[in-house]
Amino acid sequence: MITINTVAFAGFICVCIALCFDTVCRWISIELRNQNRKKIICIDFDGVLHDNTHTAWKNARIISGDAIMDSISWLHRLIYSLPKDYEIAIFSSRNAAFGGIRAMKKWLFMYGLSEDDIARISFPIYKPPAHVVIDDRALQFSGFYPEVKNIISFKPWNKRGKE
Ligand SMILES: [Mg+2]
Numbered sequence: 100m101i102t103i104n105t106v107a108f109a110g111f112i113c114v115c116i117a118l119c120f121d122t123v124c125r126w127i128s129i130e131l132r133n134q135n136r137k138k139i140i141c142i143d144f145d146g147v148l149h150d151n152t153h154t155a156w157k158n159a160r161i162i163s164g165d166a167i168m169d170s171i172s173w174l175h176r177l178i179y180s181l182p183k184d185y186e187i188a189i190f191s192s193r194n195a196a197f198g199g200i201r202a203m204k205k206w207l208f209m210y211g212l213s214e215d216d217i218a219r220i221s222f223p224i225y226k227p228p229a230h231v232v233i234d235d236r237a238l239q240f241s242g243f244y245p246e247v248k249n250i251i252s253f254k255p256w257n258k259r260g261k262e
Contacts, residue, residue, distance in 0.1 A: 129225065137186040138230035139221075140177070144191035144203055146235035148174065152257045159196030162203065166210040175212060178219050185230070188221045195224045 145151045148171070150164040157163075178187060193199030200222040207217055221227075235255040238245050 125225075136228070137184050139186055139188050139227045140181070141188050141190050141227055141229035141232045141234075142174075143232075143234040143236070144189055144193060146255050146257060147233055148189070149206065150257070159193040159199035160202045162206045171207070171210045171212060174207075175216060178216055186221060187219065188223055188227050188229070190223055190226060190229075194222050 142148065145156075146167075148167060149162055150167045152164070154163045174187070181187070189203060191199070191203065193203055203222065204217050207220075208214065235257070236253075238250070238253065
């Protein structure tokens with residue numbers, strides 16, 4: 100006789116198998132990517148391309164701010180002026196959230212990048228091994244560890260001088 104416990108256990112096993120399969124697929128895709136790896140320019144989205152100063156975060160699928168001045172023309176120039184062994188990755192906390200990548204691609208298209216331009220950008224769901232990272236919420240480590248007070252009082256460029 101099939102009880103609720105049996106069904107729950109079978110469901111649990113199915114979820115575990117699905118998670119294992121997902122993990123293995125991700126490992127394989129990361130390994131395949133690493134084989135012919137280009138140097139990655141890893142660019143953050145919010146606060147670097149998207150102006151998030153005047154809009155509160157709602158969720159990964161909602162992007163209600165404008166483009167930061169020159170961000171799209173800069174990105175477009177970067178896409179076509181980098182040497183062939185470089186690639187651009189937009190890496191944001193939105194990447195791993197449901198609908199986040201689609202929302203960013205739609206937003207980039209709305210602000211002037213073509214589908215071809217967008218196809219030249221990758222949107223990894225894990226932090227890629229980058230040649231350089233361009234992020235508004237980072238302290239560059241230059242051999243000296245930042246003090247706790249400097250970490251706590253950190254503000255991104257567009258929030259400095261504001262409370
Ligand atoms: Mg940011």
